[in-house]
Amino acid sequence: xxxxxxxxxxxxxxxxxxxxxxxxxxxxxxxxxxxxxxxxxxxxxxxxxxxxxxxxxxxxxxxxxxxxxxxxxxxxxxxxxxxxxxxxxxxxxxxxxxxxxxxxxxxxxxxxxxxxxxxxxxxxxxxxxxxxxxxxxxxxxxxxxxxxxxxxxxxxxxxxxxxxxxxxxxxxxxxxxxxxxxxxxxxxxxxxxxxxxxxxxxxxxxxxxxxxxxxxxxxxxxxxxxxxxxxxxxxxxxxxxxxxxxx
Ligand SMILES: NC(=O)c1ccc[n+]([C@@H]2O[C@H](COP(=O)([O-])OP(=O)(O)OC[C@H]3O[C@@H](n4cnc5c(N)ncnc54)[C@H](OP(=O)(O)O)[C@@H]3O)[C@@H](O)[C@H]2O)c1
Numbered sequence: 001x002x003x004x005x006x007x008x009x010x011x012x013x014x015x016x017x018x019x020x021x022x023x024x025x026x027x028x029x030x031x032x033x034x035x036x037x038x039x040x041x042x043x044x045x046x047x048x049x050x051x052x053x054x055x056x057x058x059x060x061x062x063x064x065x066x067x068x069x070x071x072x073x074x075x076x077x078x079x080x081x082x083x084x085x086x087x088x089x090x091x092x093x094x095x096x097x098x099x100x101x102x103x104x105x106x107x108x109x110x111x112x113x114x115x116x117x118x119x120x121x122x123x124x125x126x127x128x129x130x131x132x133x134x135x136x137x138x139x140x141x142x143x144x145x146x147x148x149x150x151x152x153x154x155x156x157x158x159x160x161x162x163x164x165x166x167x168x169x170x171x172x173x174x175x176x177x178x179x180x181x182x183x184x185x186x187x188x189x190x191x192x193x194x195x196x197x198x199x200x201x202x203x204x205x206x207x208x209x210x211x212x213x214x215x216x217x218x219x220x221x222x223x224x225x226x227x228x229x230x231x232x233x234x235x236x237x238x239x240x241x242x243x244x245x246x247x
Contacts, residue, residue: 002245004225009241010232012037015178016089017136019072019128020101022049024202025151028220029098029227036228041087041094043068044101066091068141072101073120076185080128087139094139096147096231099129099173107162117208118165125169130176133192140190147231150177152242157246174242175220191239193230197223198246218245 016033020026021042027049030040034057042050042065050067057065070083082101088094103124105117129150133140140146155163156170177194184190199205200223226245229235 001228001243004229004234006036006225006228006232006234008036009227010234011095012035014038014095014097015041015087015093016098016231017041017068017087017094017100018042018098018100019043019093019132020099021053022046022102024204025200025220025223025227026098026100027053028224029100031056031060031062032064032130032221032224032228033098033231034065035060035061036232038095038231039063039091040065040092041068043070043072045071054109072132072183073103073124075128075131077131077135080112080131083132084135084139087136093143094136094146095143096149097133097136097140098149098151098227098231100130100151102151102204104166104207107208108164110164113164113233121165121169122172125171129173130166133180137190141188143189145233145236146190146234148190148192149227149230150192150194152194153197154198154244154246157196157242157244165209177242178240184239186239191236192239193235193238193243195226195230196242196244196246197226198244 018026018030021030022044026084035039054065057166106232153170155167174194182193199217202216
């Protein structure tokens with residue numbers, strides 16, 4: 001998959017929602033999707049960062065994106081439904097979601113992690129991807145072929161000490177992917193997969209592994225063949241899978 005070479009119009013006329021679009025992998029994916037023809041709905045809390053990505057897409061000649069300043073940590077069902085309704089009202093369709101937003105505190109033993117931290121970790125990293133996808137499902141089902149990508153984490157797949165509630169939430173995304181894919185069935189127009197990026201030079205990596213020189217790690221742009229493959233129609237048969245970029 002890392003050698004995948006998408007055609008330039010892979011995502012032409014498609015509308016893709018990207019959470020965590022203002023930085024790291026979400027930013028890189030938003031730029032890559034727009035470069036391949038998609039209208040990207042950029043979601044995050046920090047409007048300035050969303051605007052910077054918006055400007056980058058326009059400057060590179062991509063379709064005009066849309067911005068959705070939104071806090072996944074506090075939204076309830078009504079807020080998710082309003083968001084989905086507003087998106088479809090303005091952009092007319094929805095062909096995919098990349099869930100890239102995440103909340104991370106620090107690597108600490110479970111004995112030091114608080115209930116409040118766990119509630120935030122579960123809300124942003126697991127509950128929001130579920131609730132946002134469910135709110136968008138009618139629009140996704142109306143698309144000819146829609147793709148939902150949840151972003152997993154190596155330690156959700158292979159648990160290790162100190163990753164705590166973050167890893168538990170990420171493990172939940174893998175279970176969610178399996179259950180939802182089975183419920184949707186092979187013939188559904190919507191497919192769901194979890195993508196595990198592995199080590200990438202972003203803010204998160206500098207916090208979890210401060211000793212690693214970022215220039216020696218893969219950059220977010222290096223992983224875009226995976227993000228494009230799973231979002232476009234070349235992966236129509238790939239559903240309910242946990243895909244590891246580093247594997
Ligand atoms: N980097 C790695 O090495 C690595 C490895 C494995 C997995 N991953 C996964 O890859 C994904 C992207 O990671 P990254 O390193 O690219 O992260 P990042 O640069 O830290 O970006 C995370 C994004 O999430 C958004 N966000 C956080 N809380 C939010 C909230 N409550 N509501 C809405 N948006 C929120 C942030 O934007 P605002 O602050 O503007 O809201 C930010 O743009 C994550 O799911 C992470 O678990 C990364």
